[in-house]
Amino acid sequence: MHPGFCFALRKESQVRRQIGITIFAQPIEDVLQYLRSALGLSVNESHIFEIGGPDQVSYGDLMREYAHQRGLRRLMISVPVLTPRLSSLWLGLVTPLYARVGRKLIESIRHPTVVQDDAAQRAFAVRPVGMHEAIAQALRNEDREYSETHWSDAISSAGPVRHWGGVRFGNRLVDSRKLHVPVPPQAAFAPIQRIGGSTGWYYGNWIWSLRGWIDLLMGGVGMRRGRRDSIHLTIGDTVDCWRVEAFEPERRLRLAAEMKVPGRAWLEFEVTEDGNGSIIQQTAIFDPAGLQGLLYYYSFYLFHQFVFSGMLRSIGRKAKNVEKQL
Numbered sequence: 559m560h561p562g563f564c565f566a567l568r569k570e571s572q573v574r575r576q577i578g579i580t581i582f583a584q585p586i587e588d589v590l591q592y593l594r595s596a597l598g599l600s601v602n603e604s605h606i607f608e609i610g611g612p613d614q615v616s617y618g619d620l621m622r623e624y625a626h627q628r629g630l631r632r633l634m635i636s637v638p639v640l641t642p643r644l645s646s647l648w649l650g651l652v653t654p655l656y657a658r659v660g661r662k663l664i665e666s667i668r669h670p671t672v673v674q675d676d677a678a679q680r681a682f683a684v685r686p687v688g689m690h691e692a693i694a695q696a697l698r699n700e701d702r703e704y705s706e707t708h709w710s711d712a713i714s715s716a717g718p719v720r721h722w723g724g725v726r727f728g729n730r731l732v733d734s735r736k737l738h739v740p741v742p743p744q745a746a747f748a749p750i751q752r753i754g755g756s757t758g759w760y761y762g763n764w765i766w767s768l769r770g771w772i773d774l775l776m777g778g779v780g781m782r783r784g785r786r787d788s789i790h791l792t793i794g795d796t797v798d799c800w801r802v803e804a805f806e807p808e809r810r811l812r813l814a815a816e817m818k819v820p821g822r823a824w825l826e827f828e829v830t831e832d833g834n835g836s837i838i839q840q841t842a843i844f845d846p847a848g849l850q851g852l853l854y855y856y857s858f859y860l861f862h863q864f865v866f867s868g869m870l871r872s873i874g875r876k877a878k879n880v881e882k883q884l
Contacts, residue, residue: 587687587695588609588611588684588686588687589609591684592607592609592678592682592684595682595683595684596682599681599682605677605681606675607675607677607678607681607682608673608674608675608676608677608678609673609678609682609684609686610671610672610673610686611686611687611688611689611692612686612688613688613689614672615689617667618634619689620689620693621634622634623689623690623693624693627690627693627694627697628697628847629847630847630848632848645664649663649664729845729846730843730844730845730846731843731844731845731846731855732841732842732843733841733842733843733862733863733866734839734840734841734842735839735840735841735866735867735870736837736838736839736840737837737838737840737870737871737873737874738832738835738836738837738838739835739836739837739838739874739877739878740834740835740878741835741836741877741878741880742831742835742836743808743809743829743830743831743836744808745836745877745878745880746829746835746836746838746877747807747808747809747811747827747829748876748877748880749873749876749877749880750811750827750829750838750873751789751790751791751807751811752788752789753797753811753873754784754785754797754798754800755784755785755788755797755798756784756785756788757788759869760868760869760872760873760876761865761868761869761871761872762864762865762868762869765865766781766798766865767781769781769799769817770782770798770799770817773799773817773818776818777818778799778816778817778818779799779816779817780799780817781798781799782798783796783798783799784796784798785797785798791805791811792805793805796816797813799815799816799817800813800814800815800816800825801813801814801816803824804826808829809828809829809830810826810827810828810829811826811827812824812825812826812827813825813826819844819851819854820846820847820848820850820851820854821844821845821846821847821851821854821855822844822845822847823842823843823844823845824841824842824843824844825840825841825842825843826840826841826842826843827839827840827841827873828841836877838870838873838874838877840866840869840870840873842862842866
């Protein structure tokens with residue numbers, strides 16, 4: 559009928575209900591609705607309920623719908639021979655999944671997950687969502703989790719920081735660096751708040767201008783928009799080819815890129831007090847759109863290292879000058 563999962567309600571002699579769950583492919587929100595509803599369900603004997611959405615789809619259908627909602631173009635190519643082990647190694651190379659996790663996912667393809675018994679539709683008022691809405695929910699949840707996650711926490715949870723390539727957090731590549739400056743947070747944040755526009759980017763301004771011209775040729779916004787105000791910022795303001803996505807005075811600024819790139823990019827600055835000074839943390843985040851996005855990221859990785867490291871050092875020097883003026 560449709561893909562899903564099953565759970566069992568067992569009525570025991572001590573009037574204690576046990577719920578056994580076997581999950582296949584149904585969105586977790588639907589699973590939780592069924593489990594909450596099951597708490598109030600009166601049963602006199604054990605039952606096994608198979609639940610699933612209204613669509614019967616293949617893994618290929620899921621990939622095509624995901625690519626459609628992410629604005630990606632994908633060509634599906636069938637191969638005559640590809641073992642689960644080789645498939646899992648390839649999956650681990652091109653996605654954030656570990657190879658052994660990918661292998662389990664690929665091996666599961668051989669097992670059908672089609673609902674055969676519609677008893678759940680008669681026993682519960684829950685109506686599972688279809689494939690389109692399920693994927694849309696997953697993407698919304700992913701964006702919400704990323705926006706609510708502190709990037710410094712994400713980096714620390716990712717394990718030892720690599721010296722090349724950045725830290726991978728979900729689909730996103732995170733490159734972060736810190737600088738201690740012997741000034742209070744107010745002085746440390748002042749040059750960050752003035753970044754862009756007539757102030758420039760503190761390092762390699764000619765490189766930023768060149769990138770802006772290239773973006774214009776590609777149909778992007780370039781660097782010509784400048785800033786609404788040379789000192790003050792509010793959420794939604796434009797800063798050259800960026801837009802202010804988050805702003806906390808004297809503490810945090812996150813810029814979302816609006817230039818033409820194969821993916822989504824952010825540049826974030828955070829300032830925290832540290833004893834007799836402050837820590838400036840600069841974080842570049844890139845969410846690649848498929849293989850093209852990964853090639854873009856790694857092709858320009860050394861270039862970005864050069865620009866971003868120089869920019870952070872210059873911000874530190876500017877912060878010291880601001881402290882002398884206060």
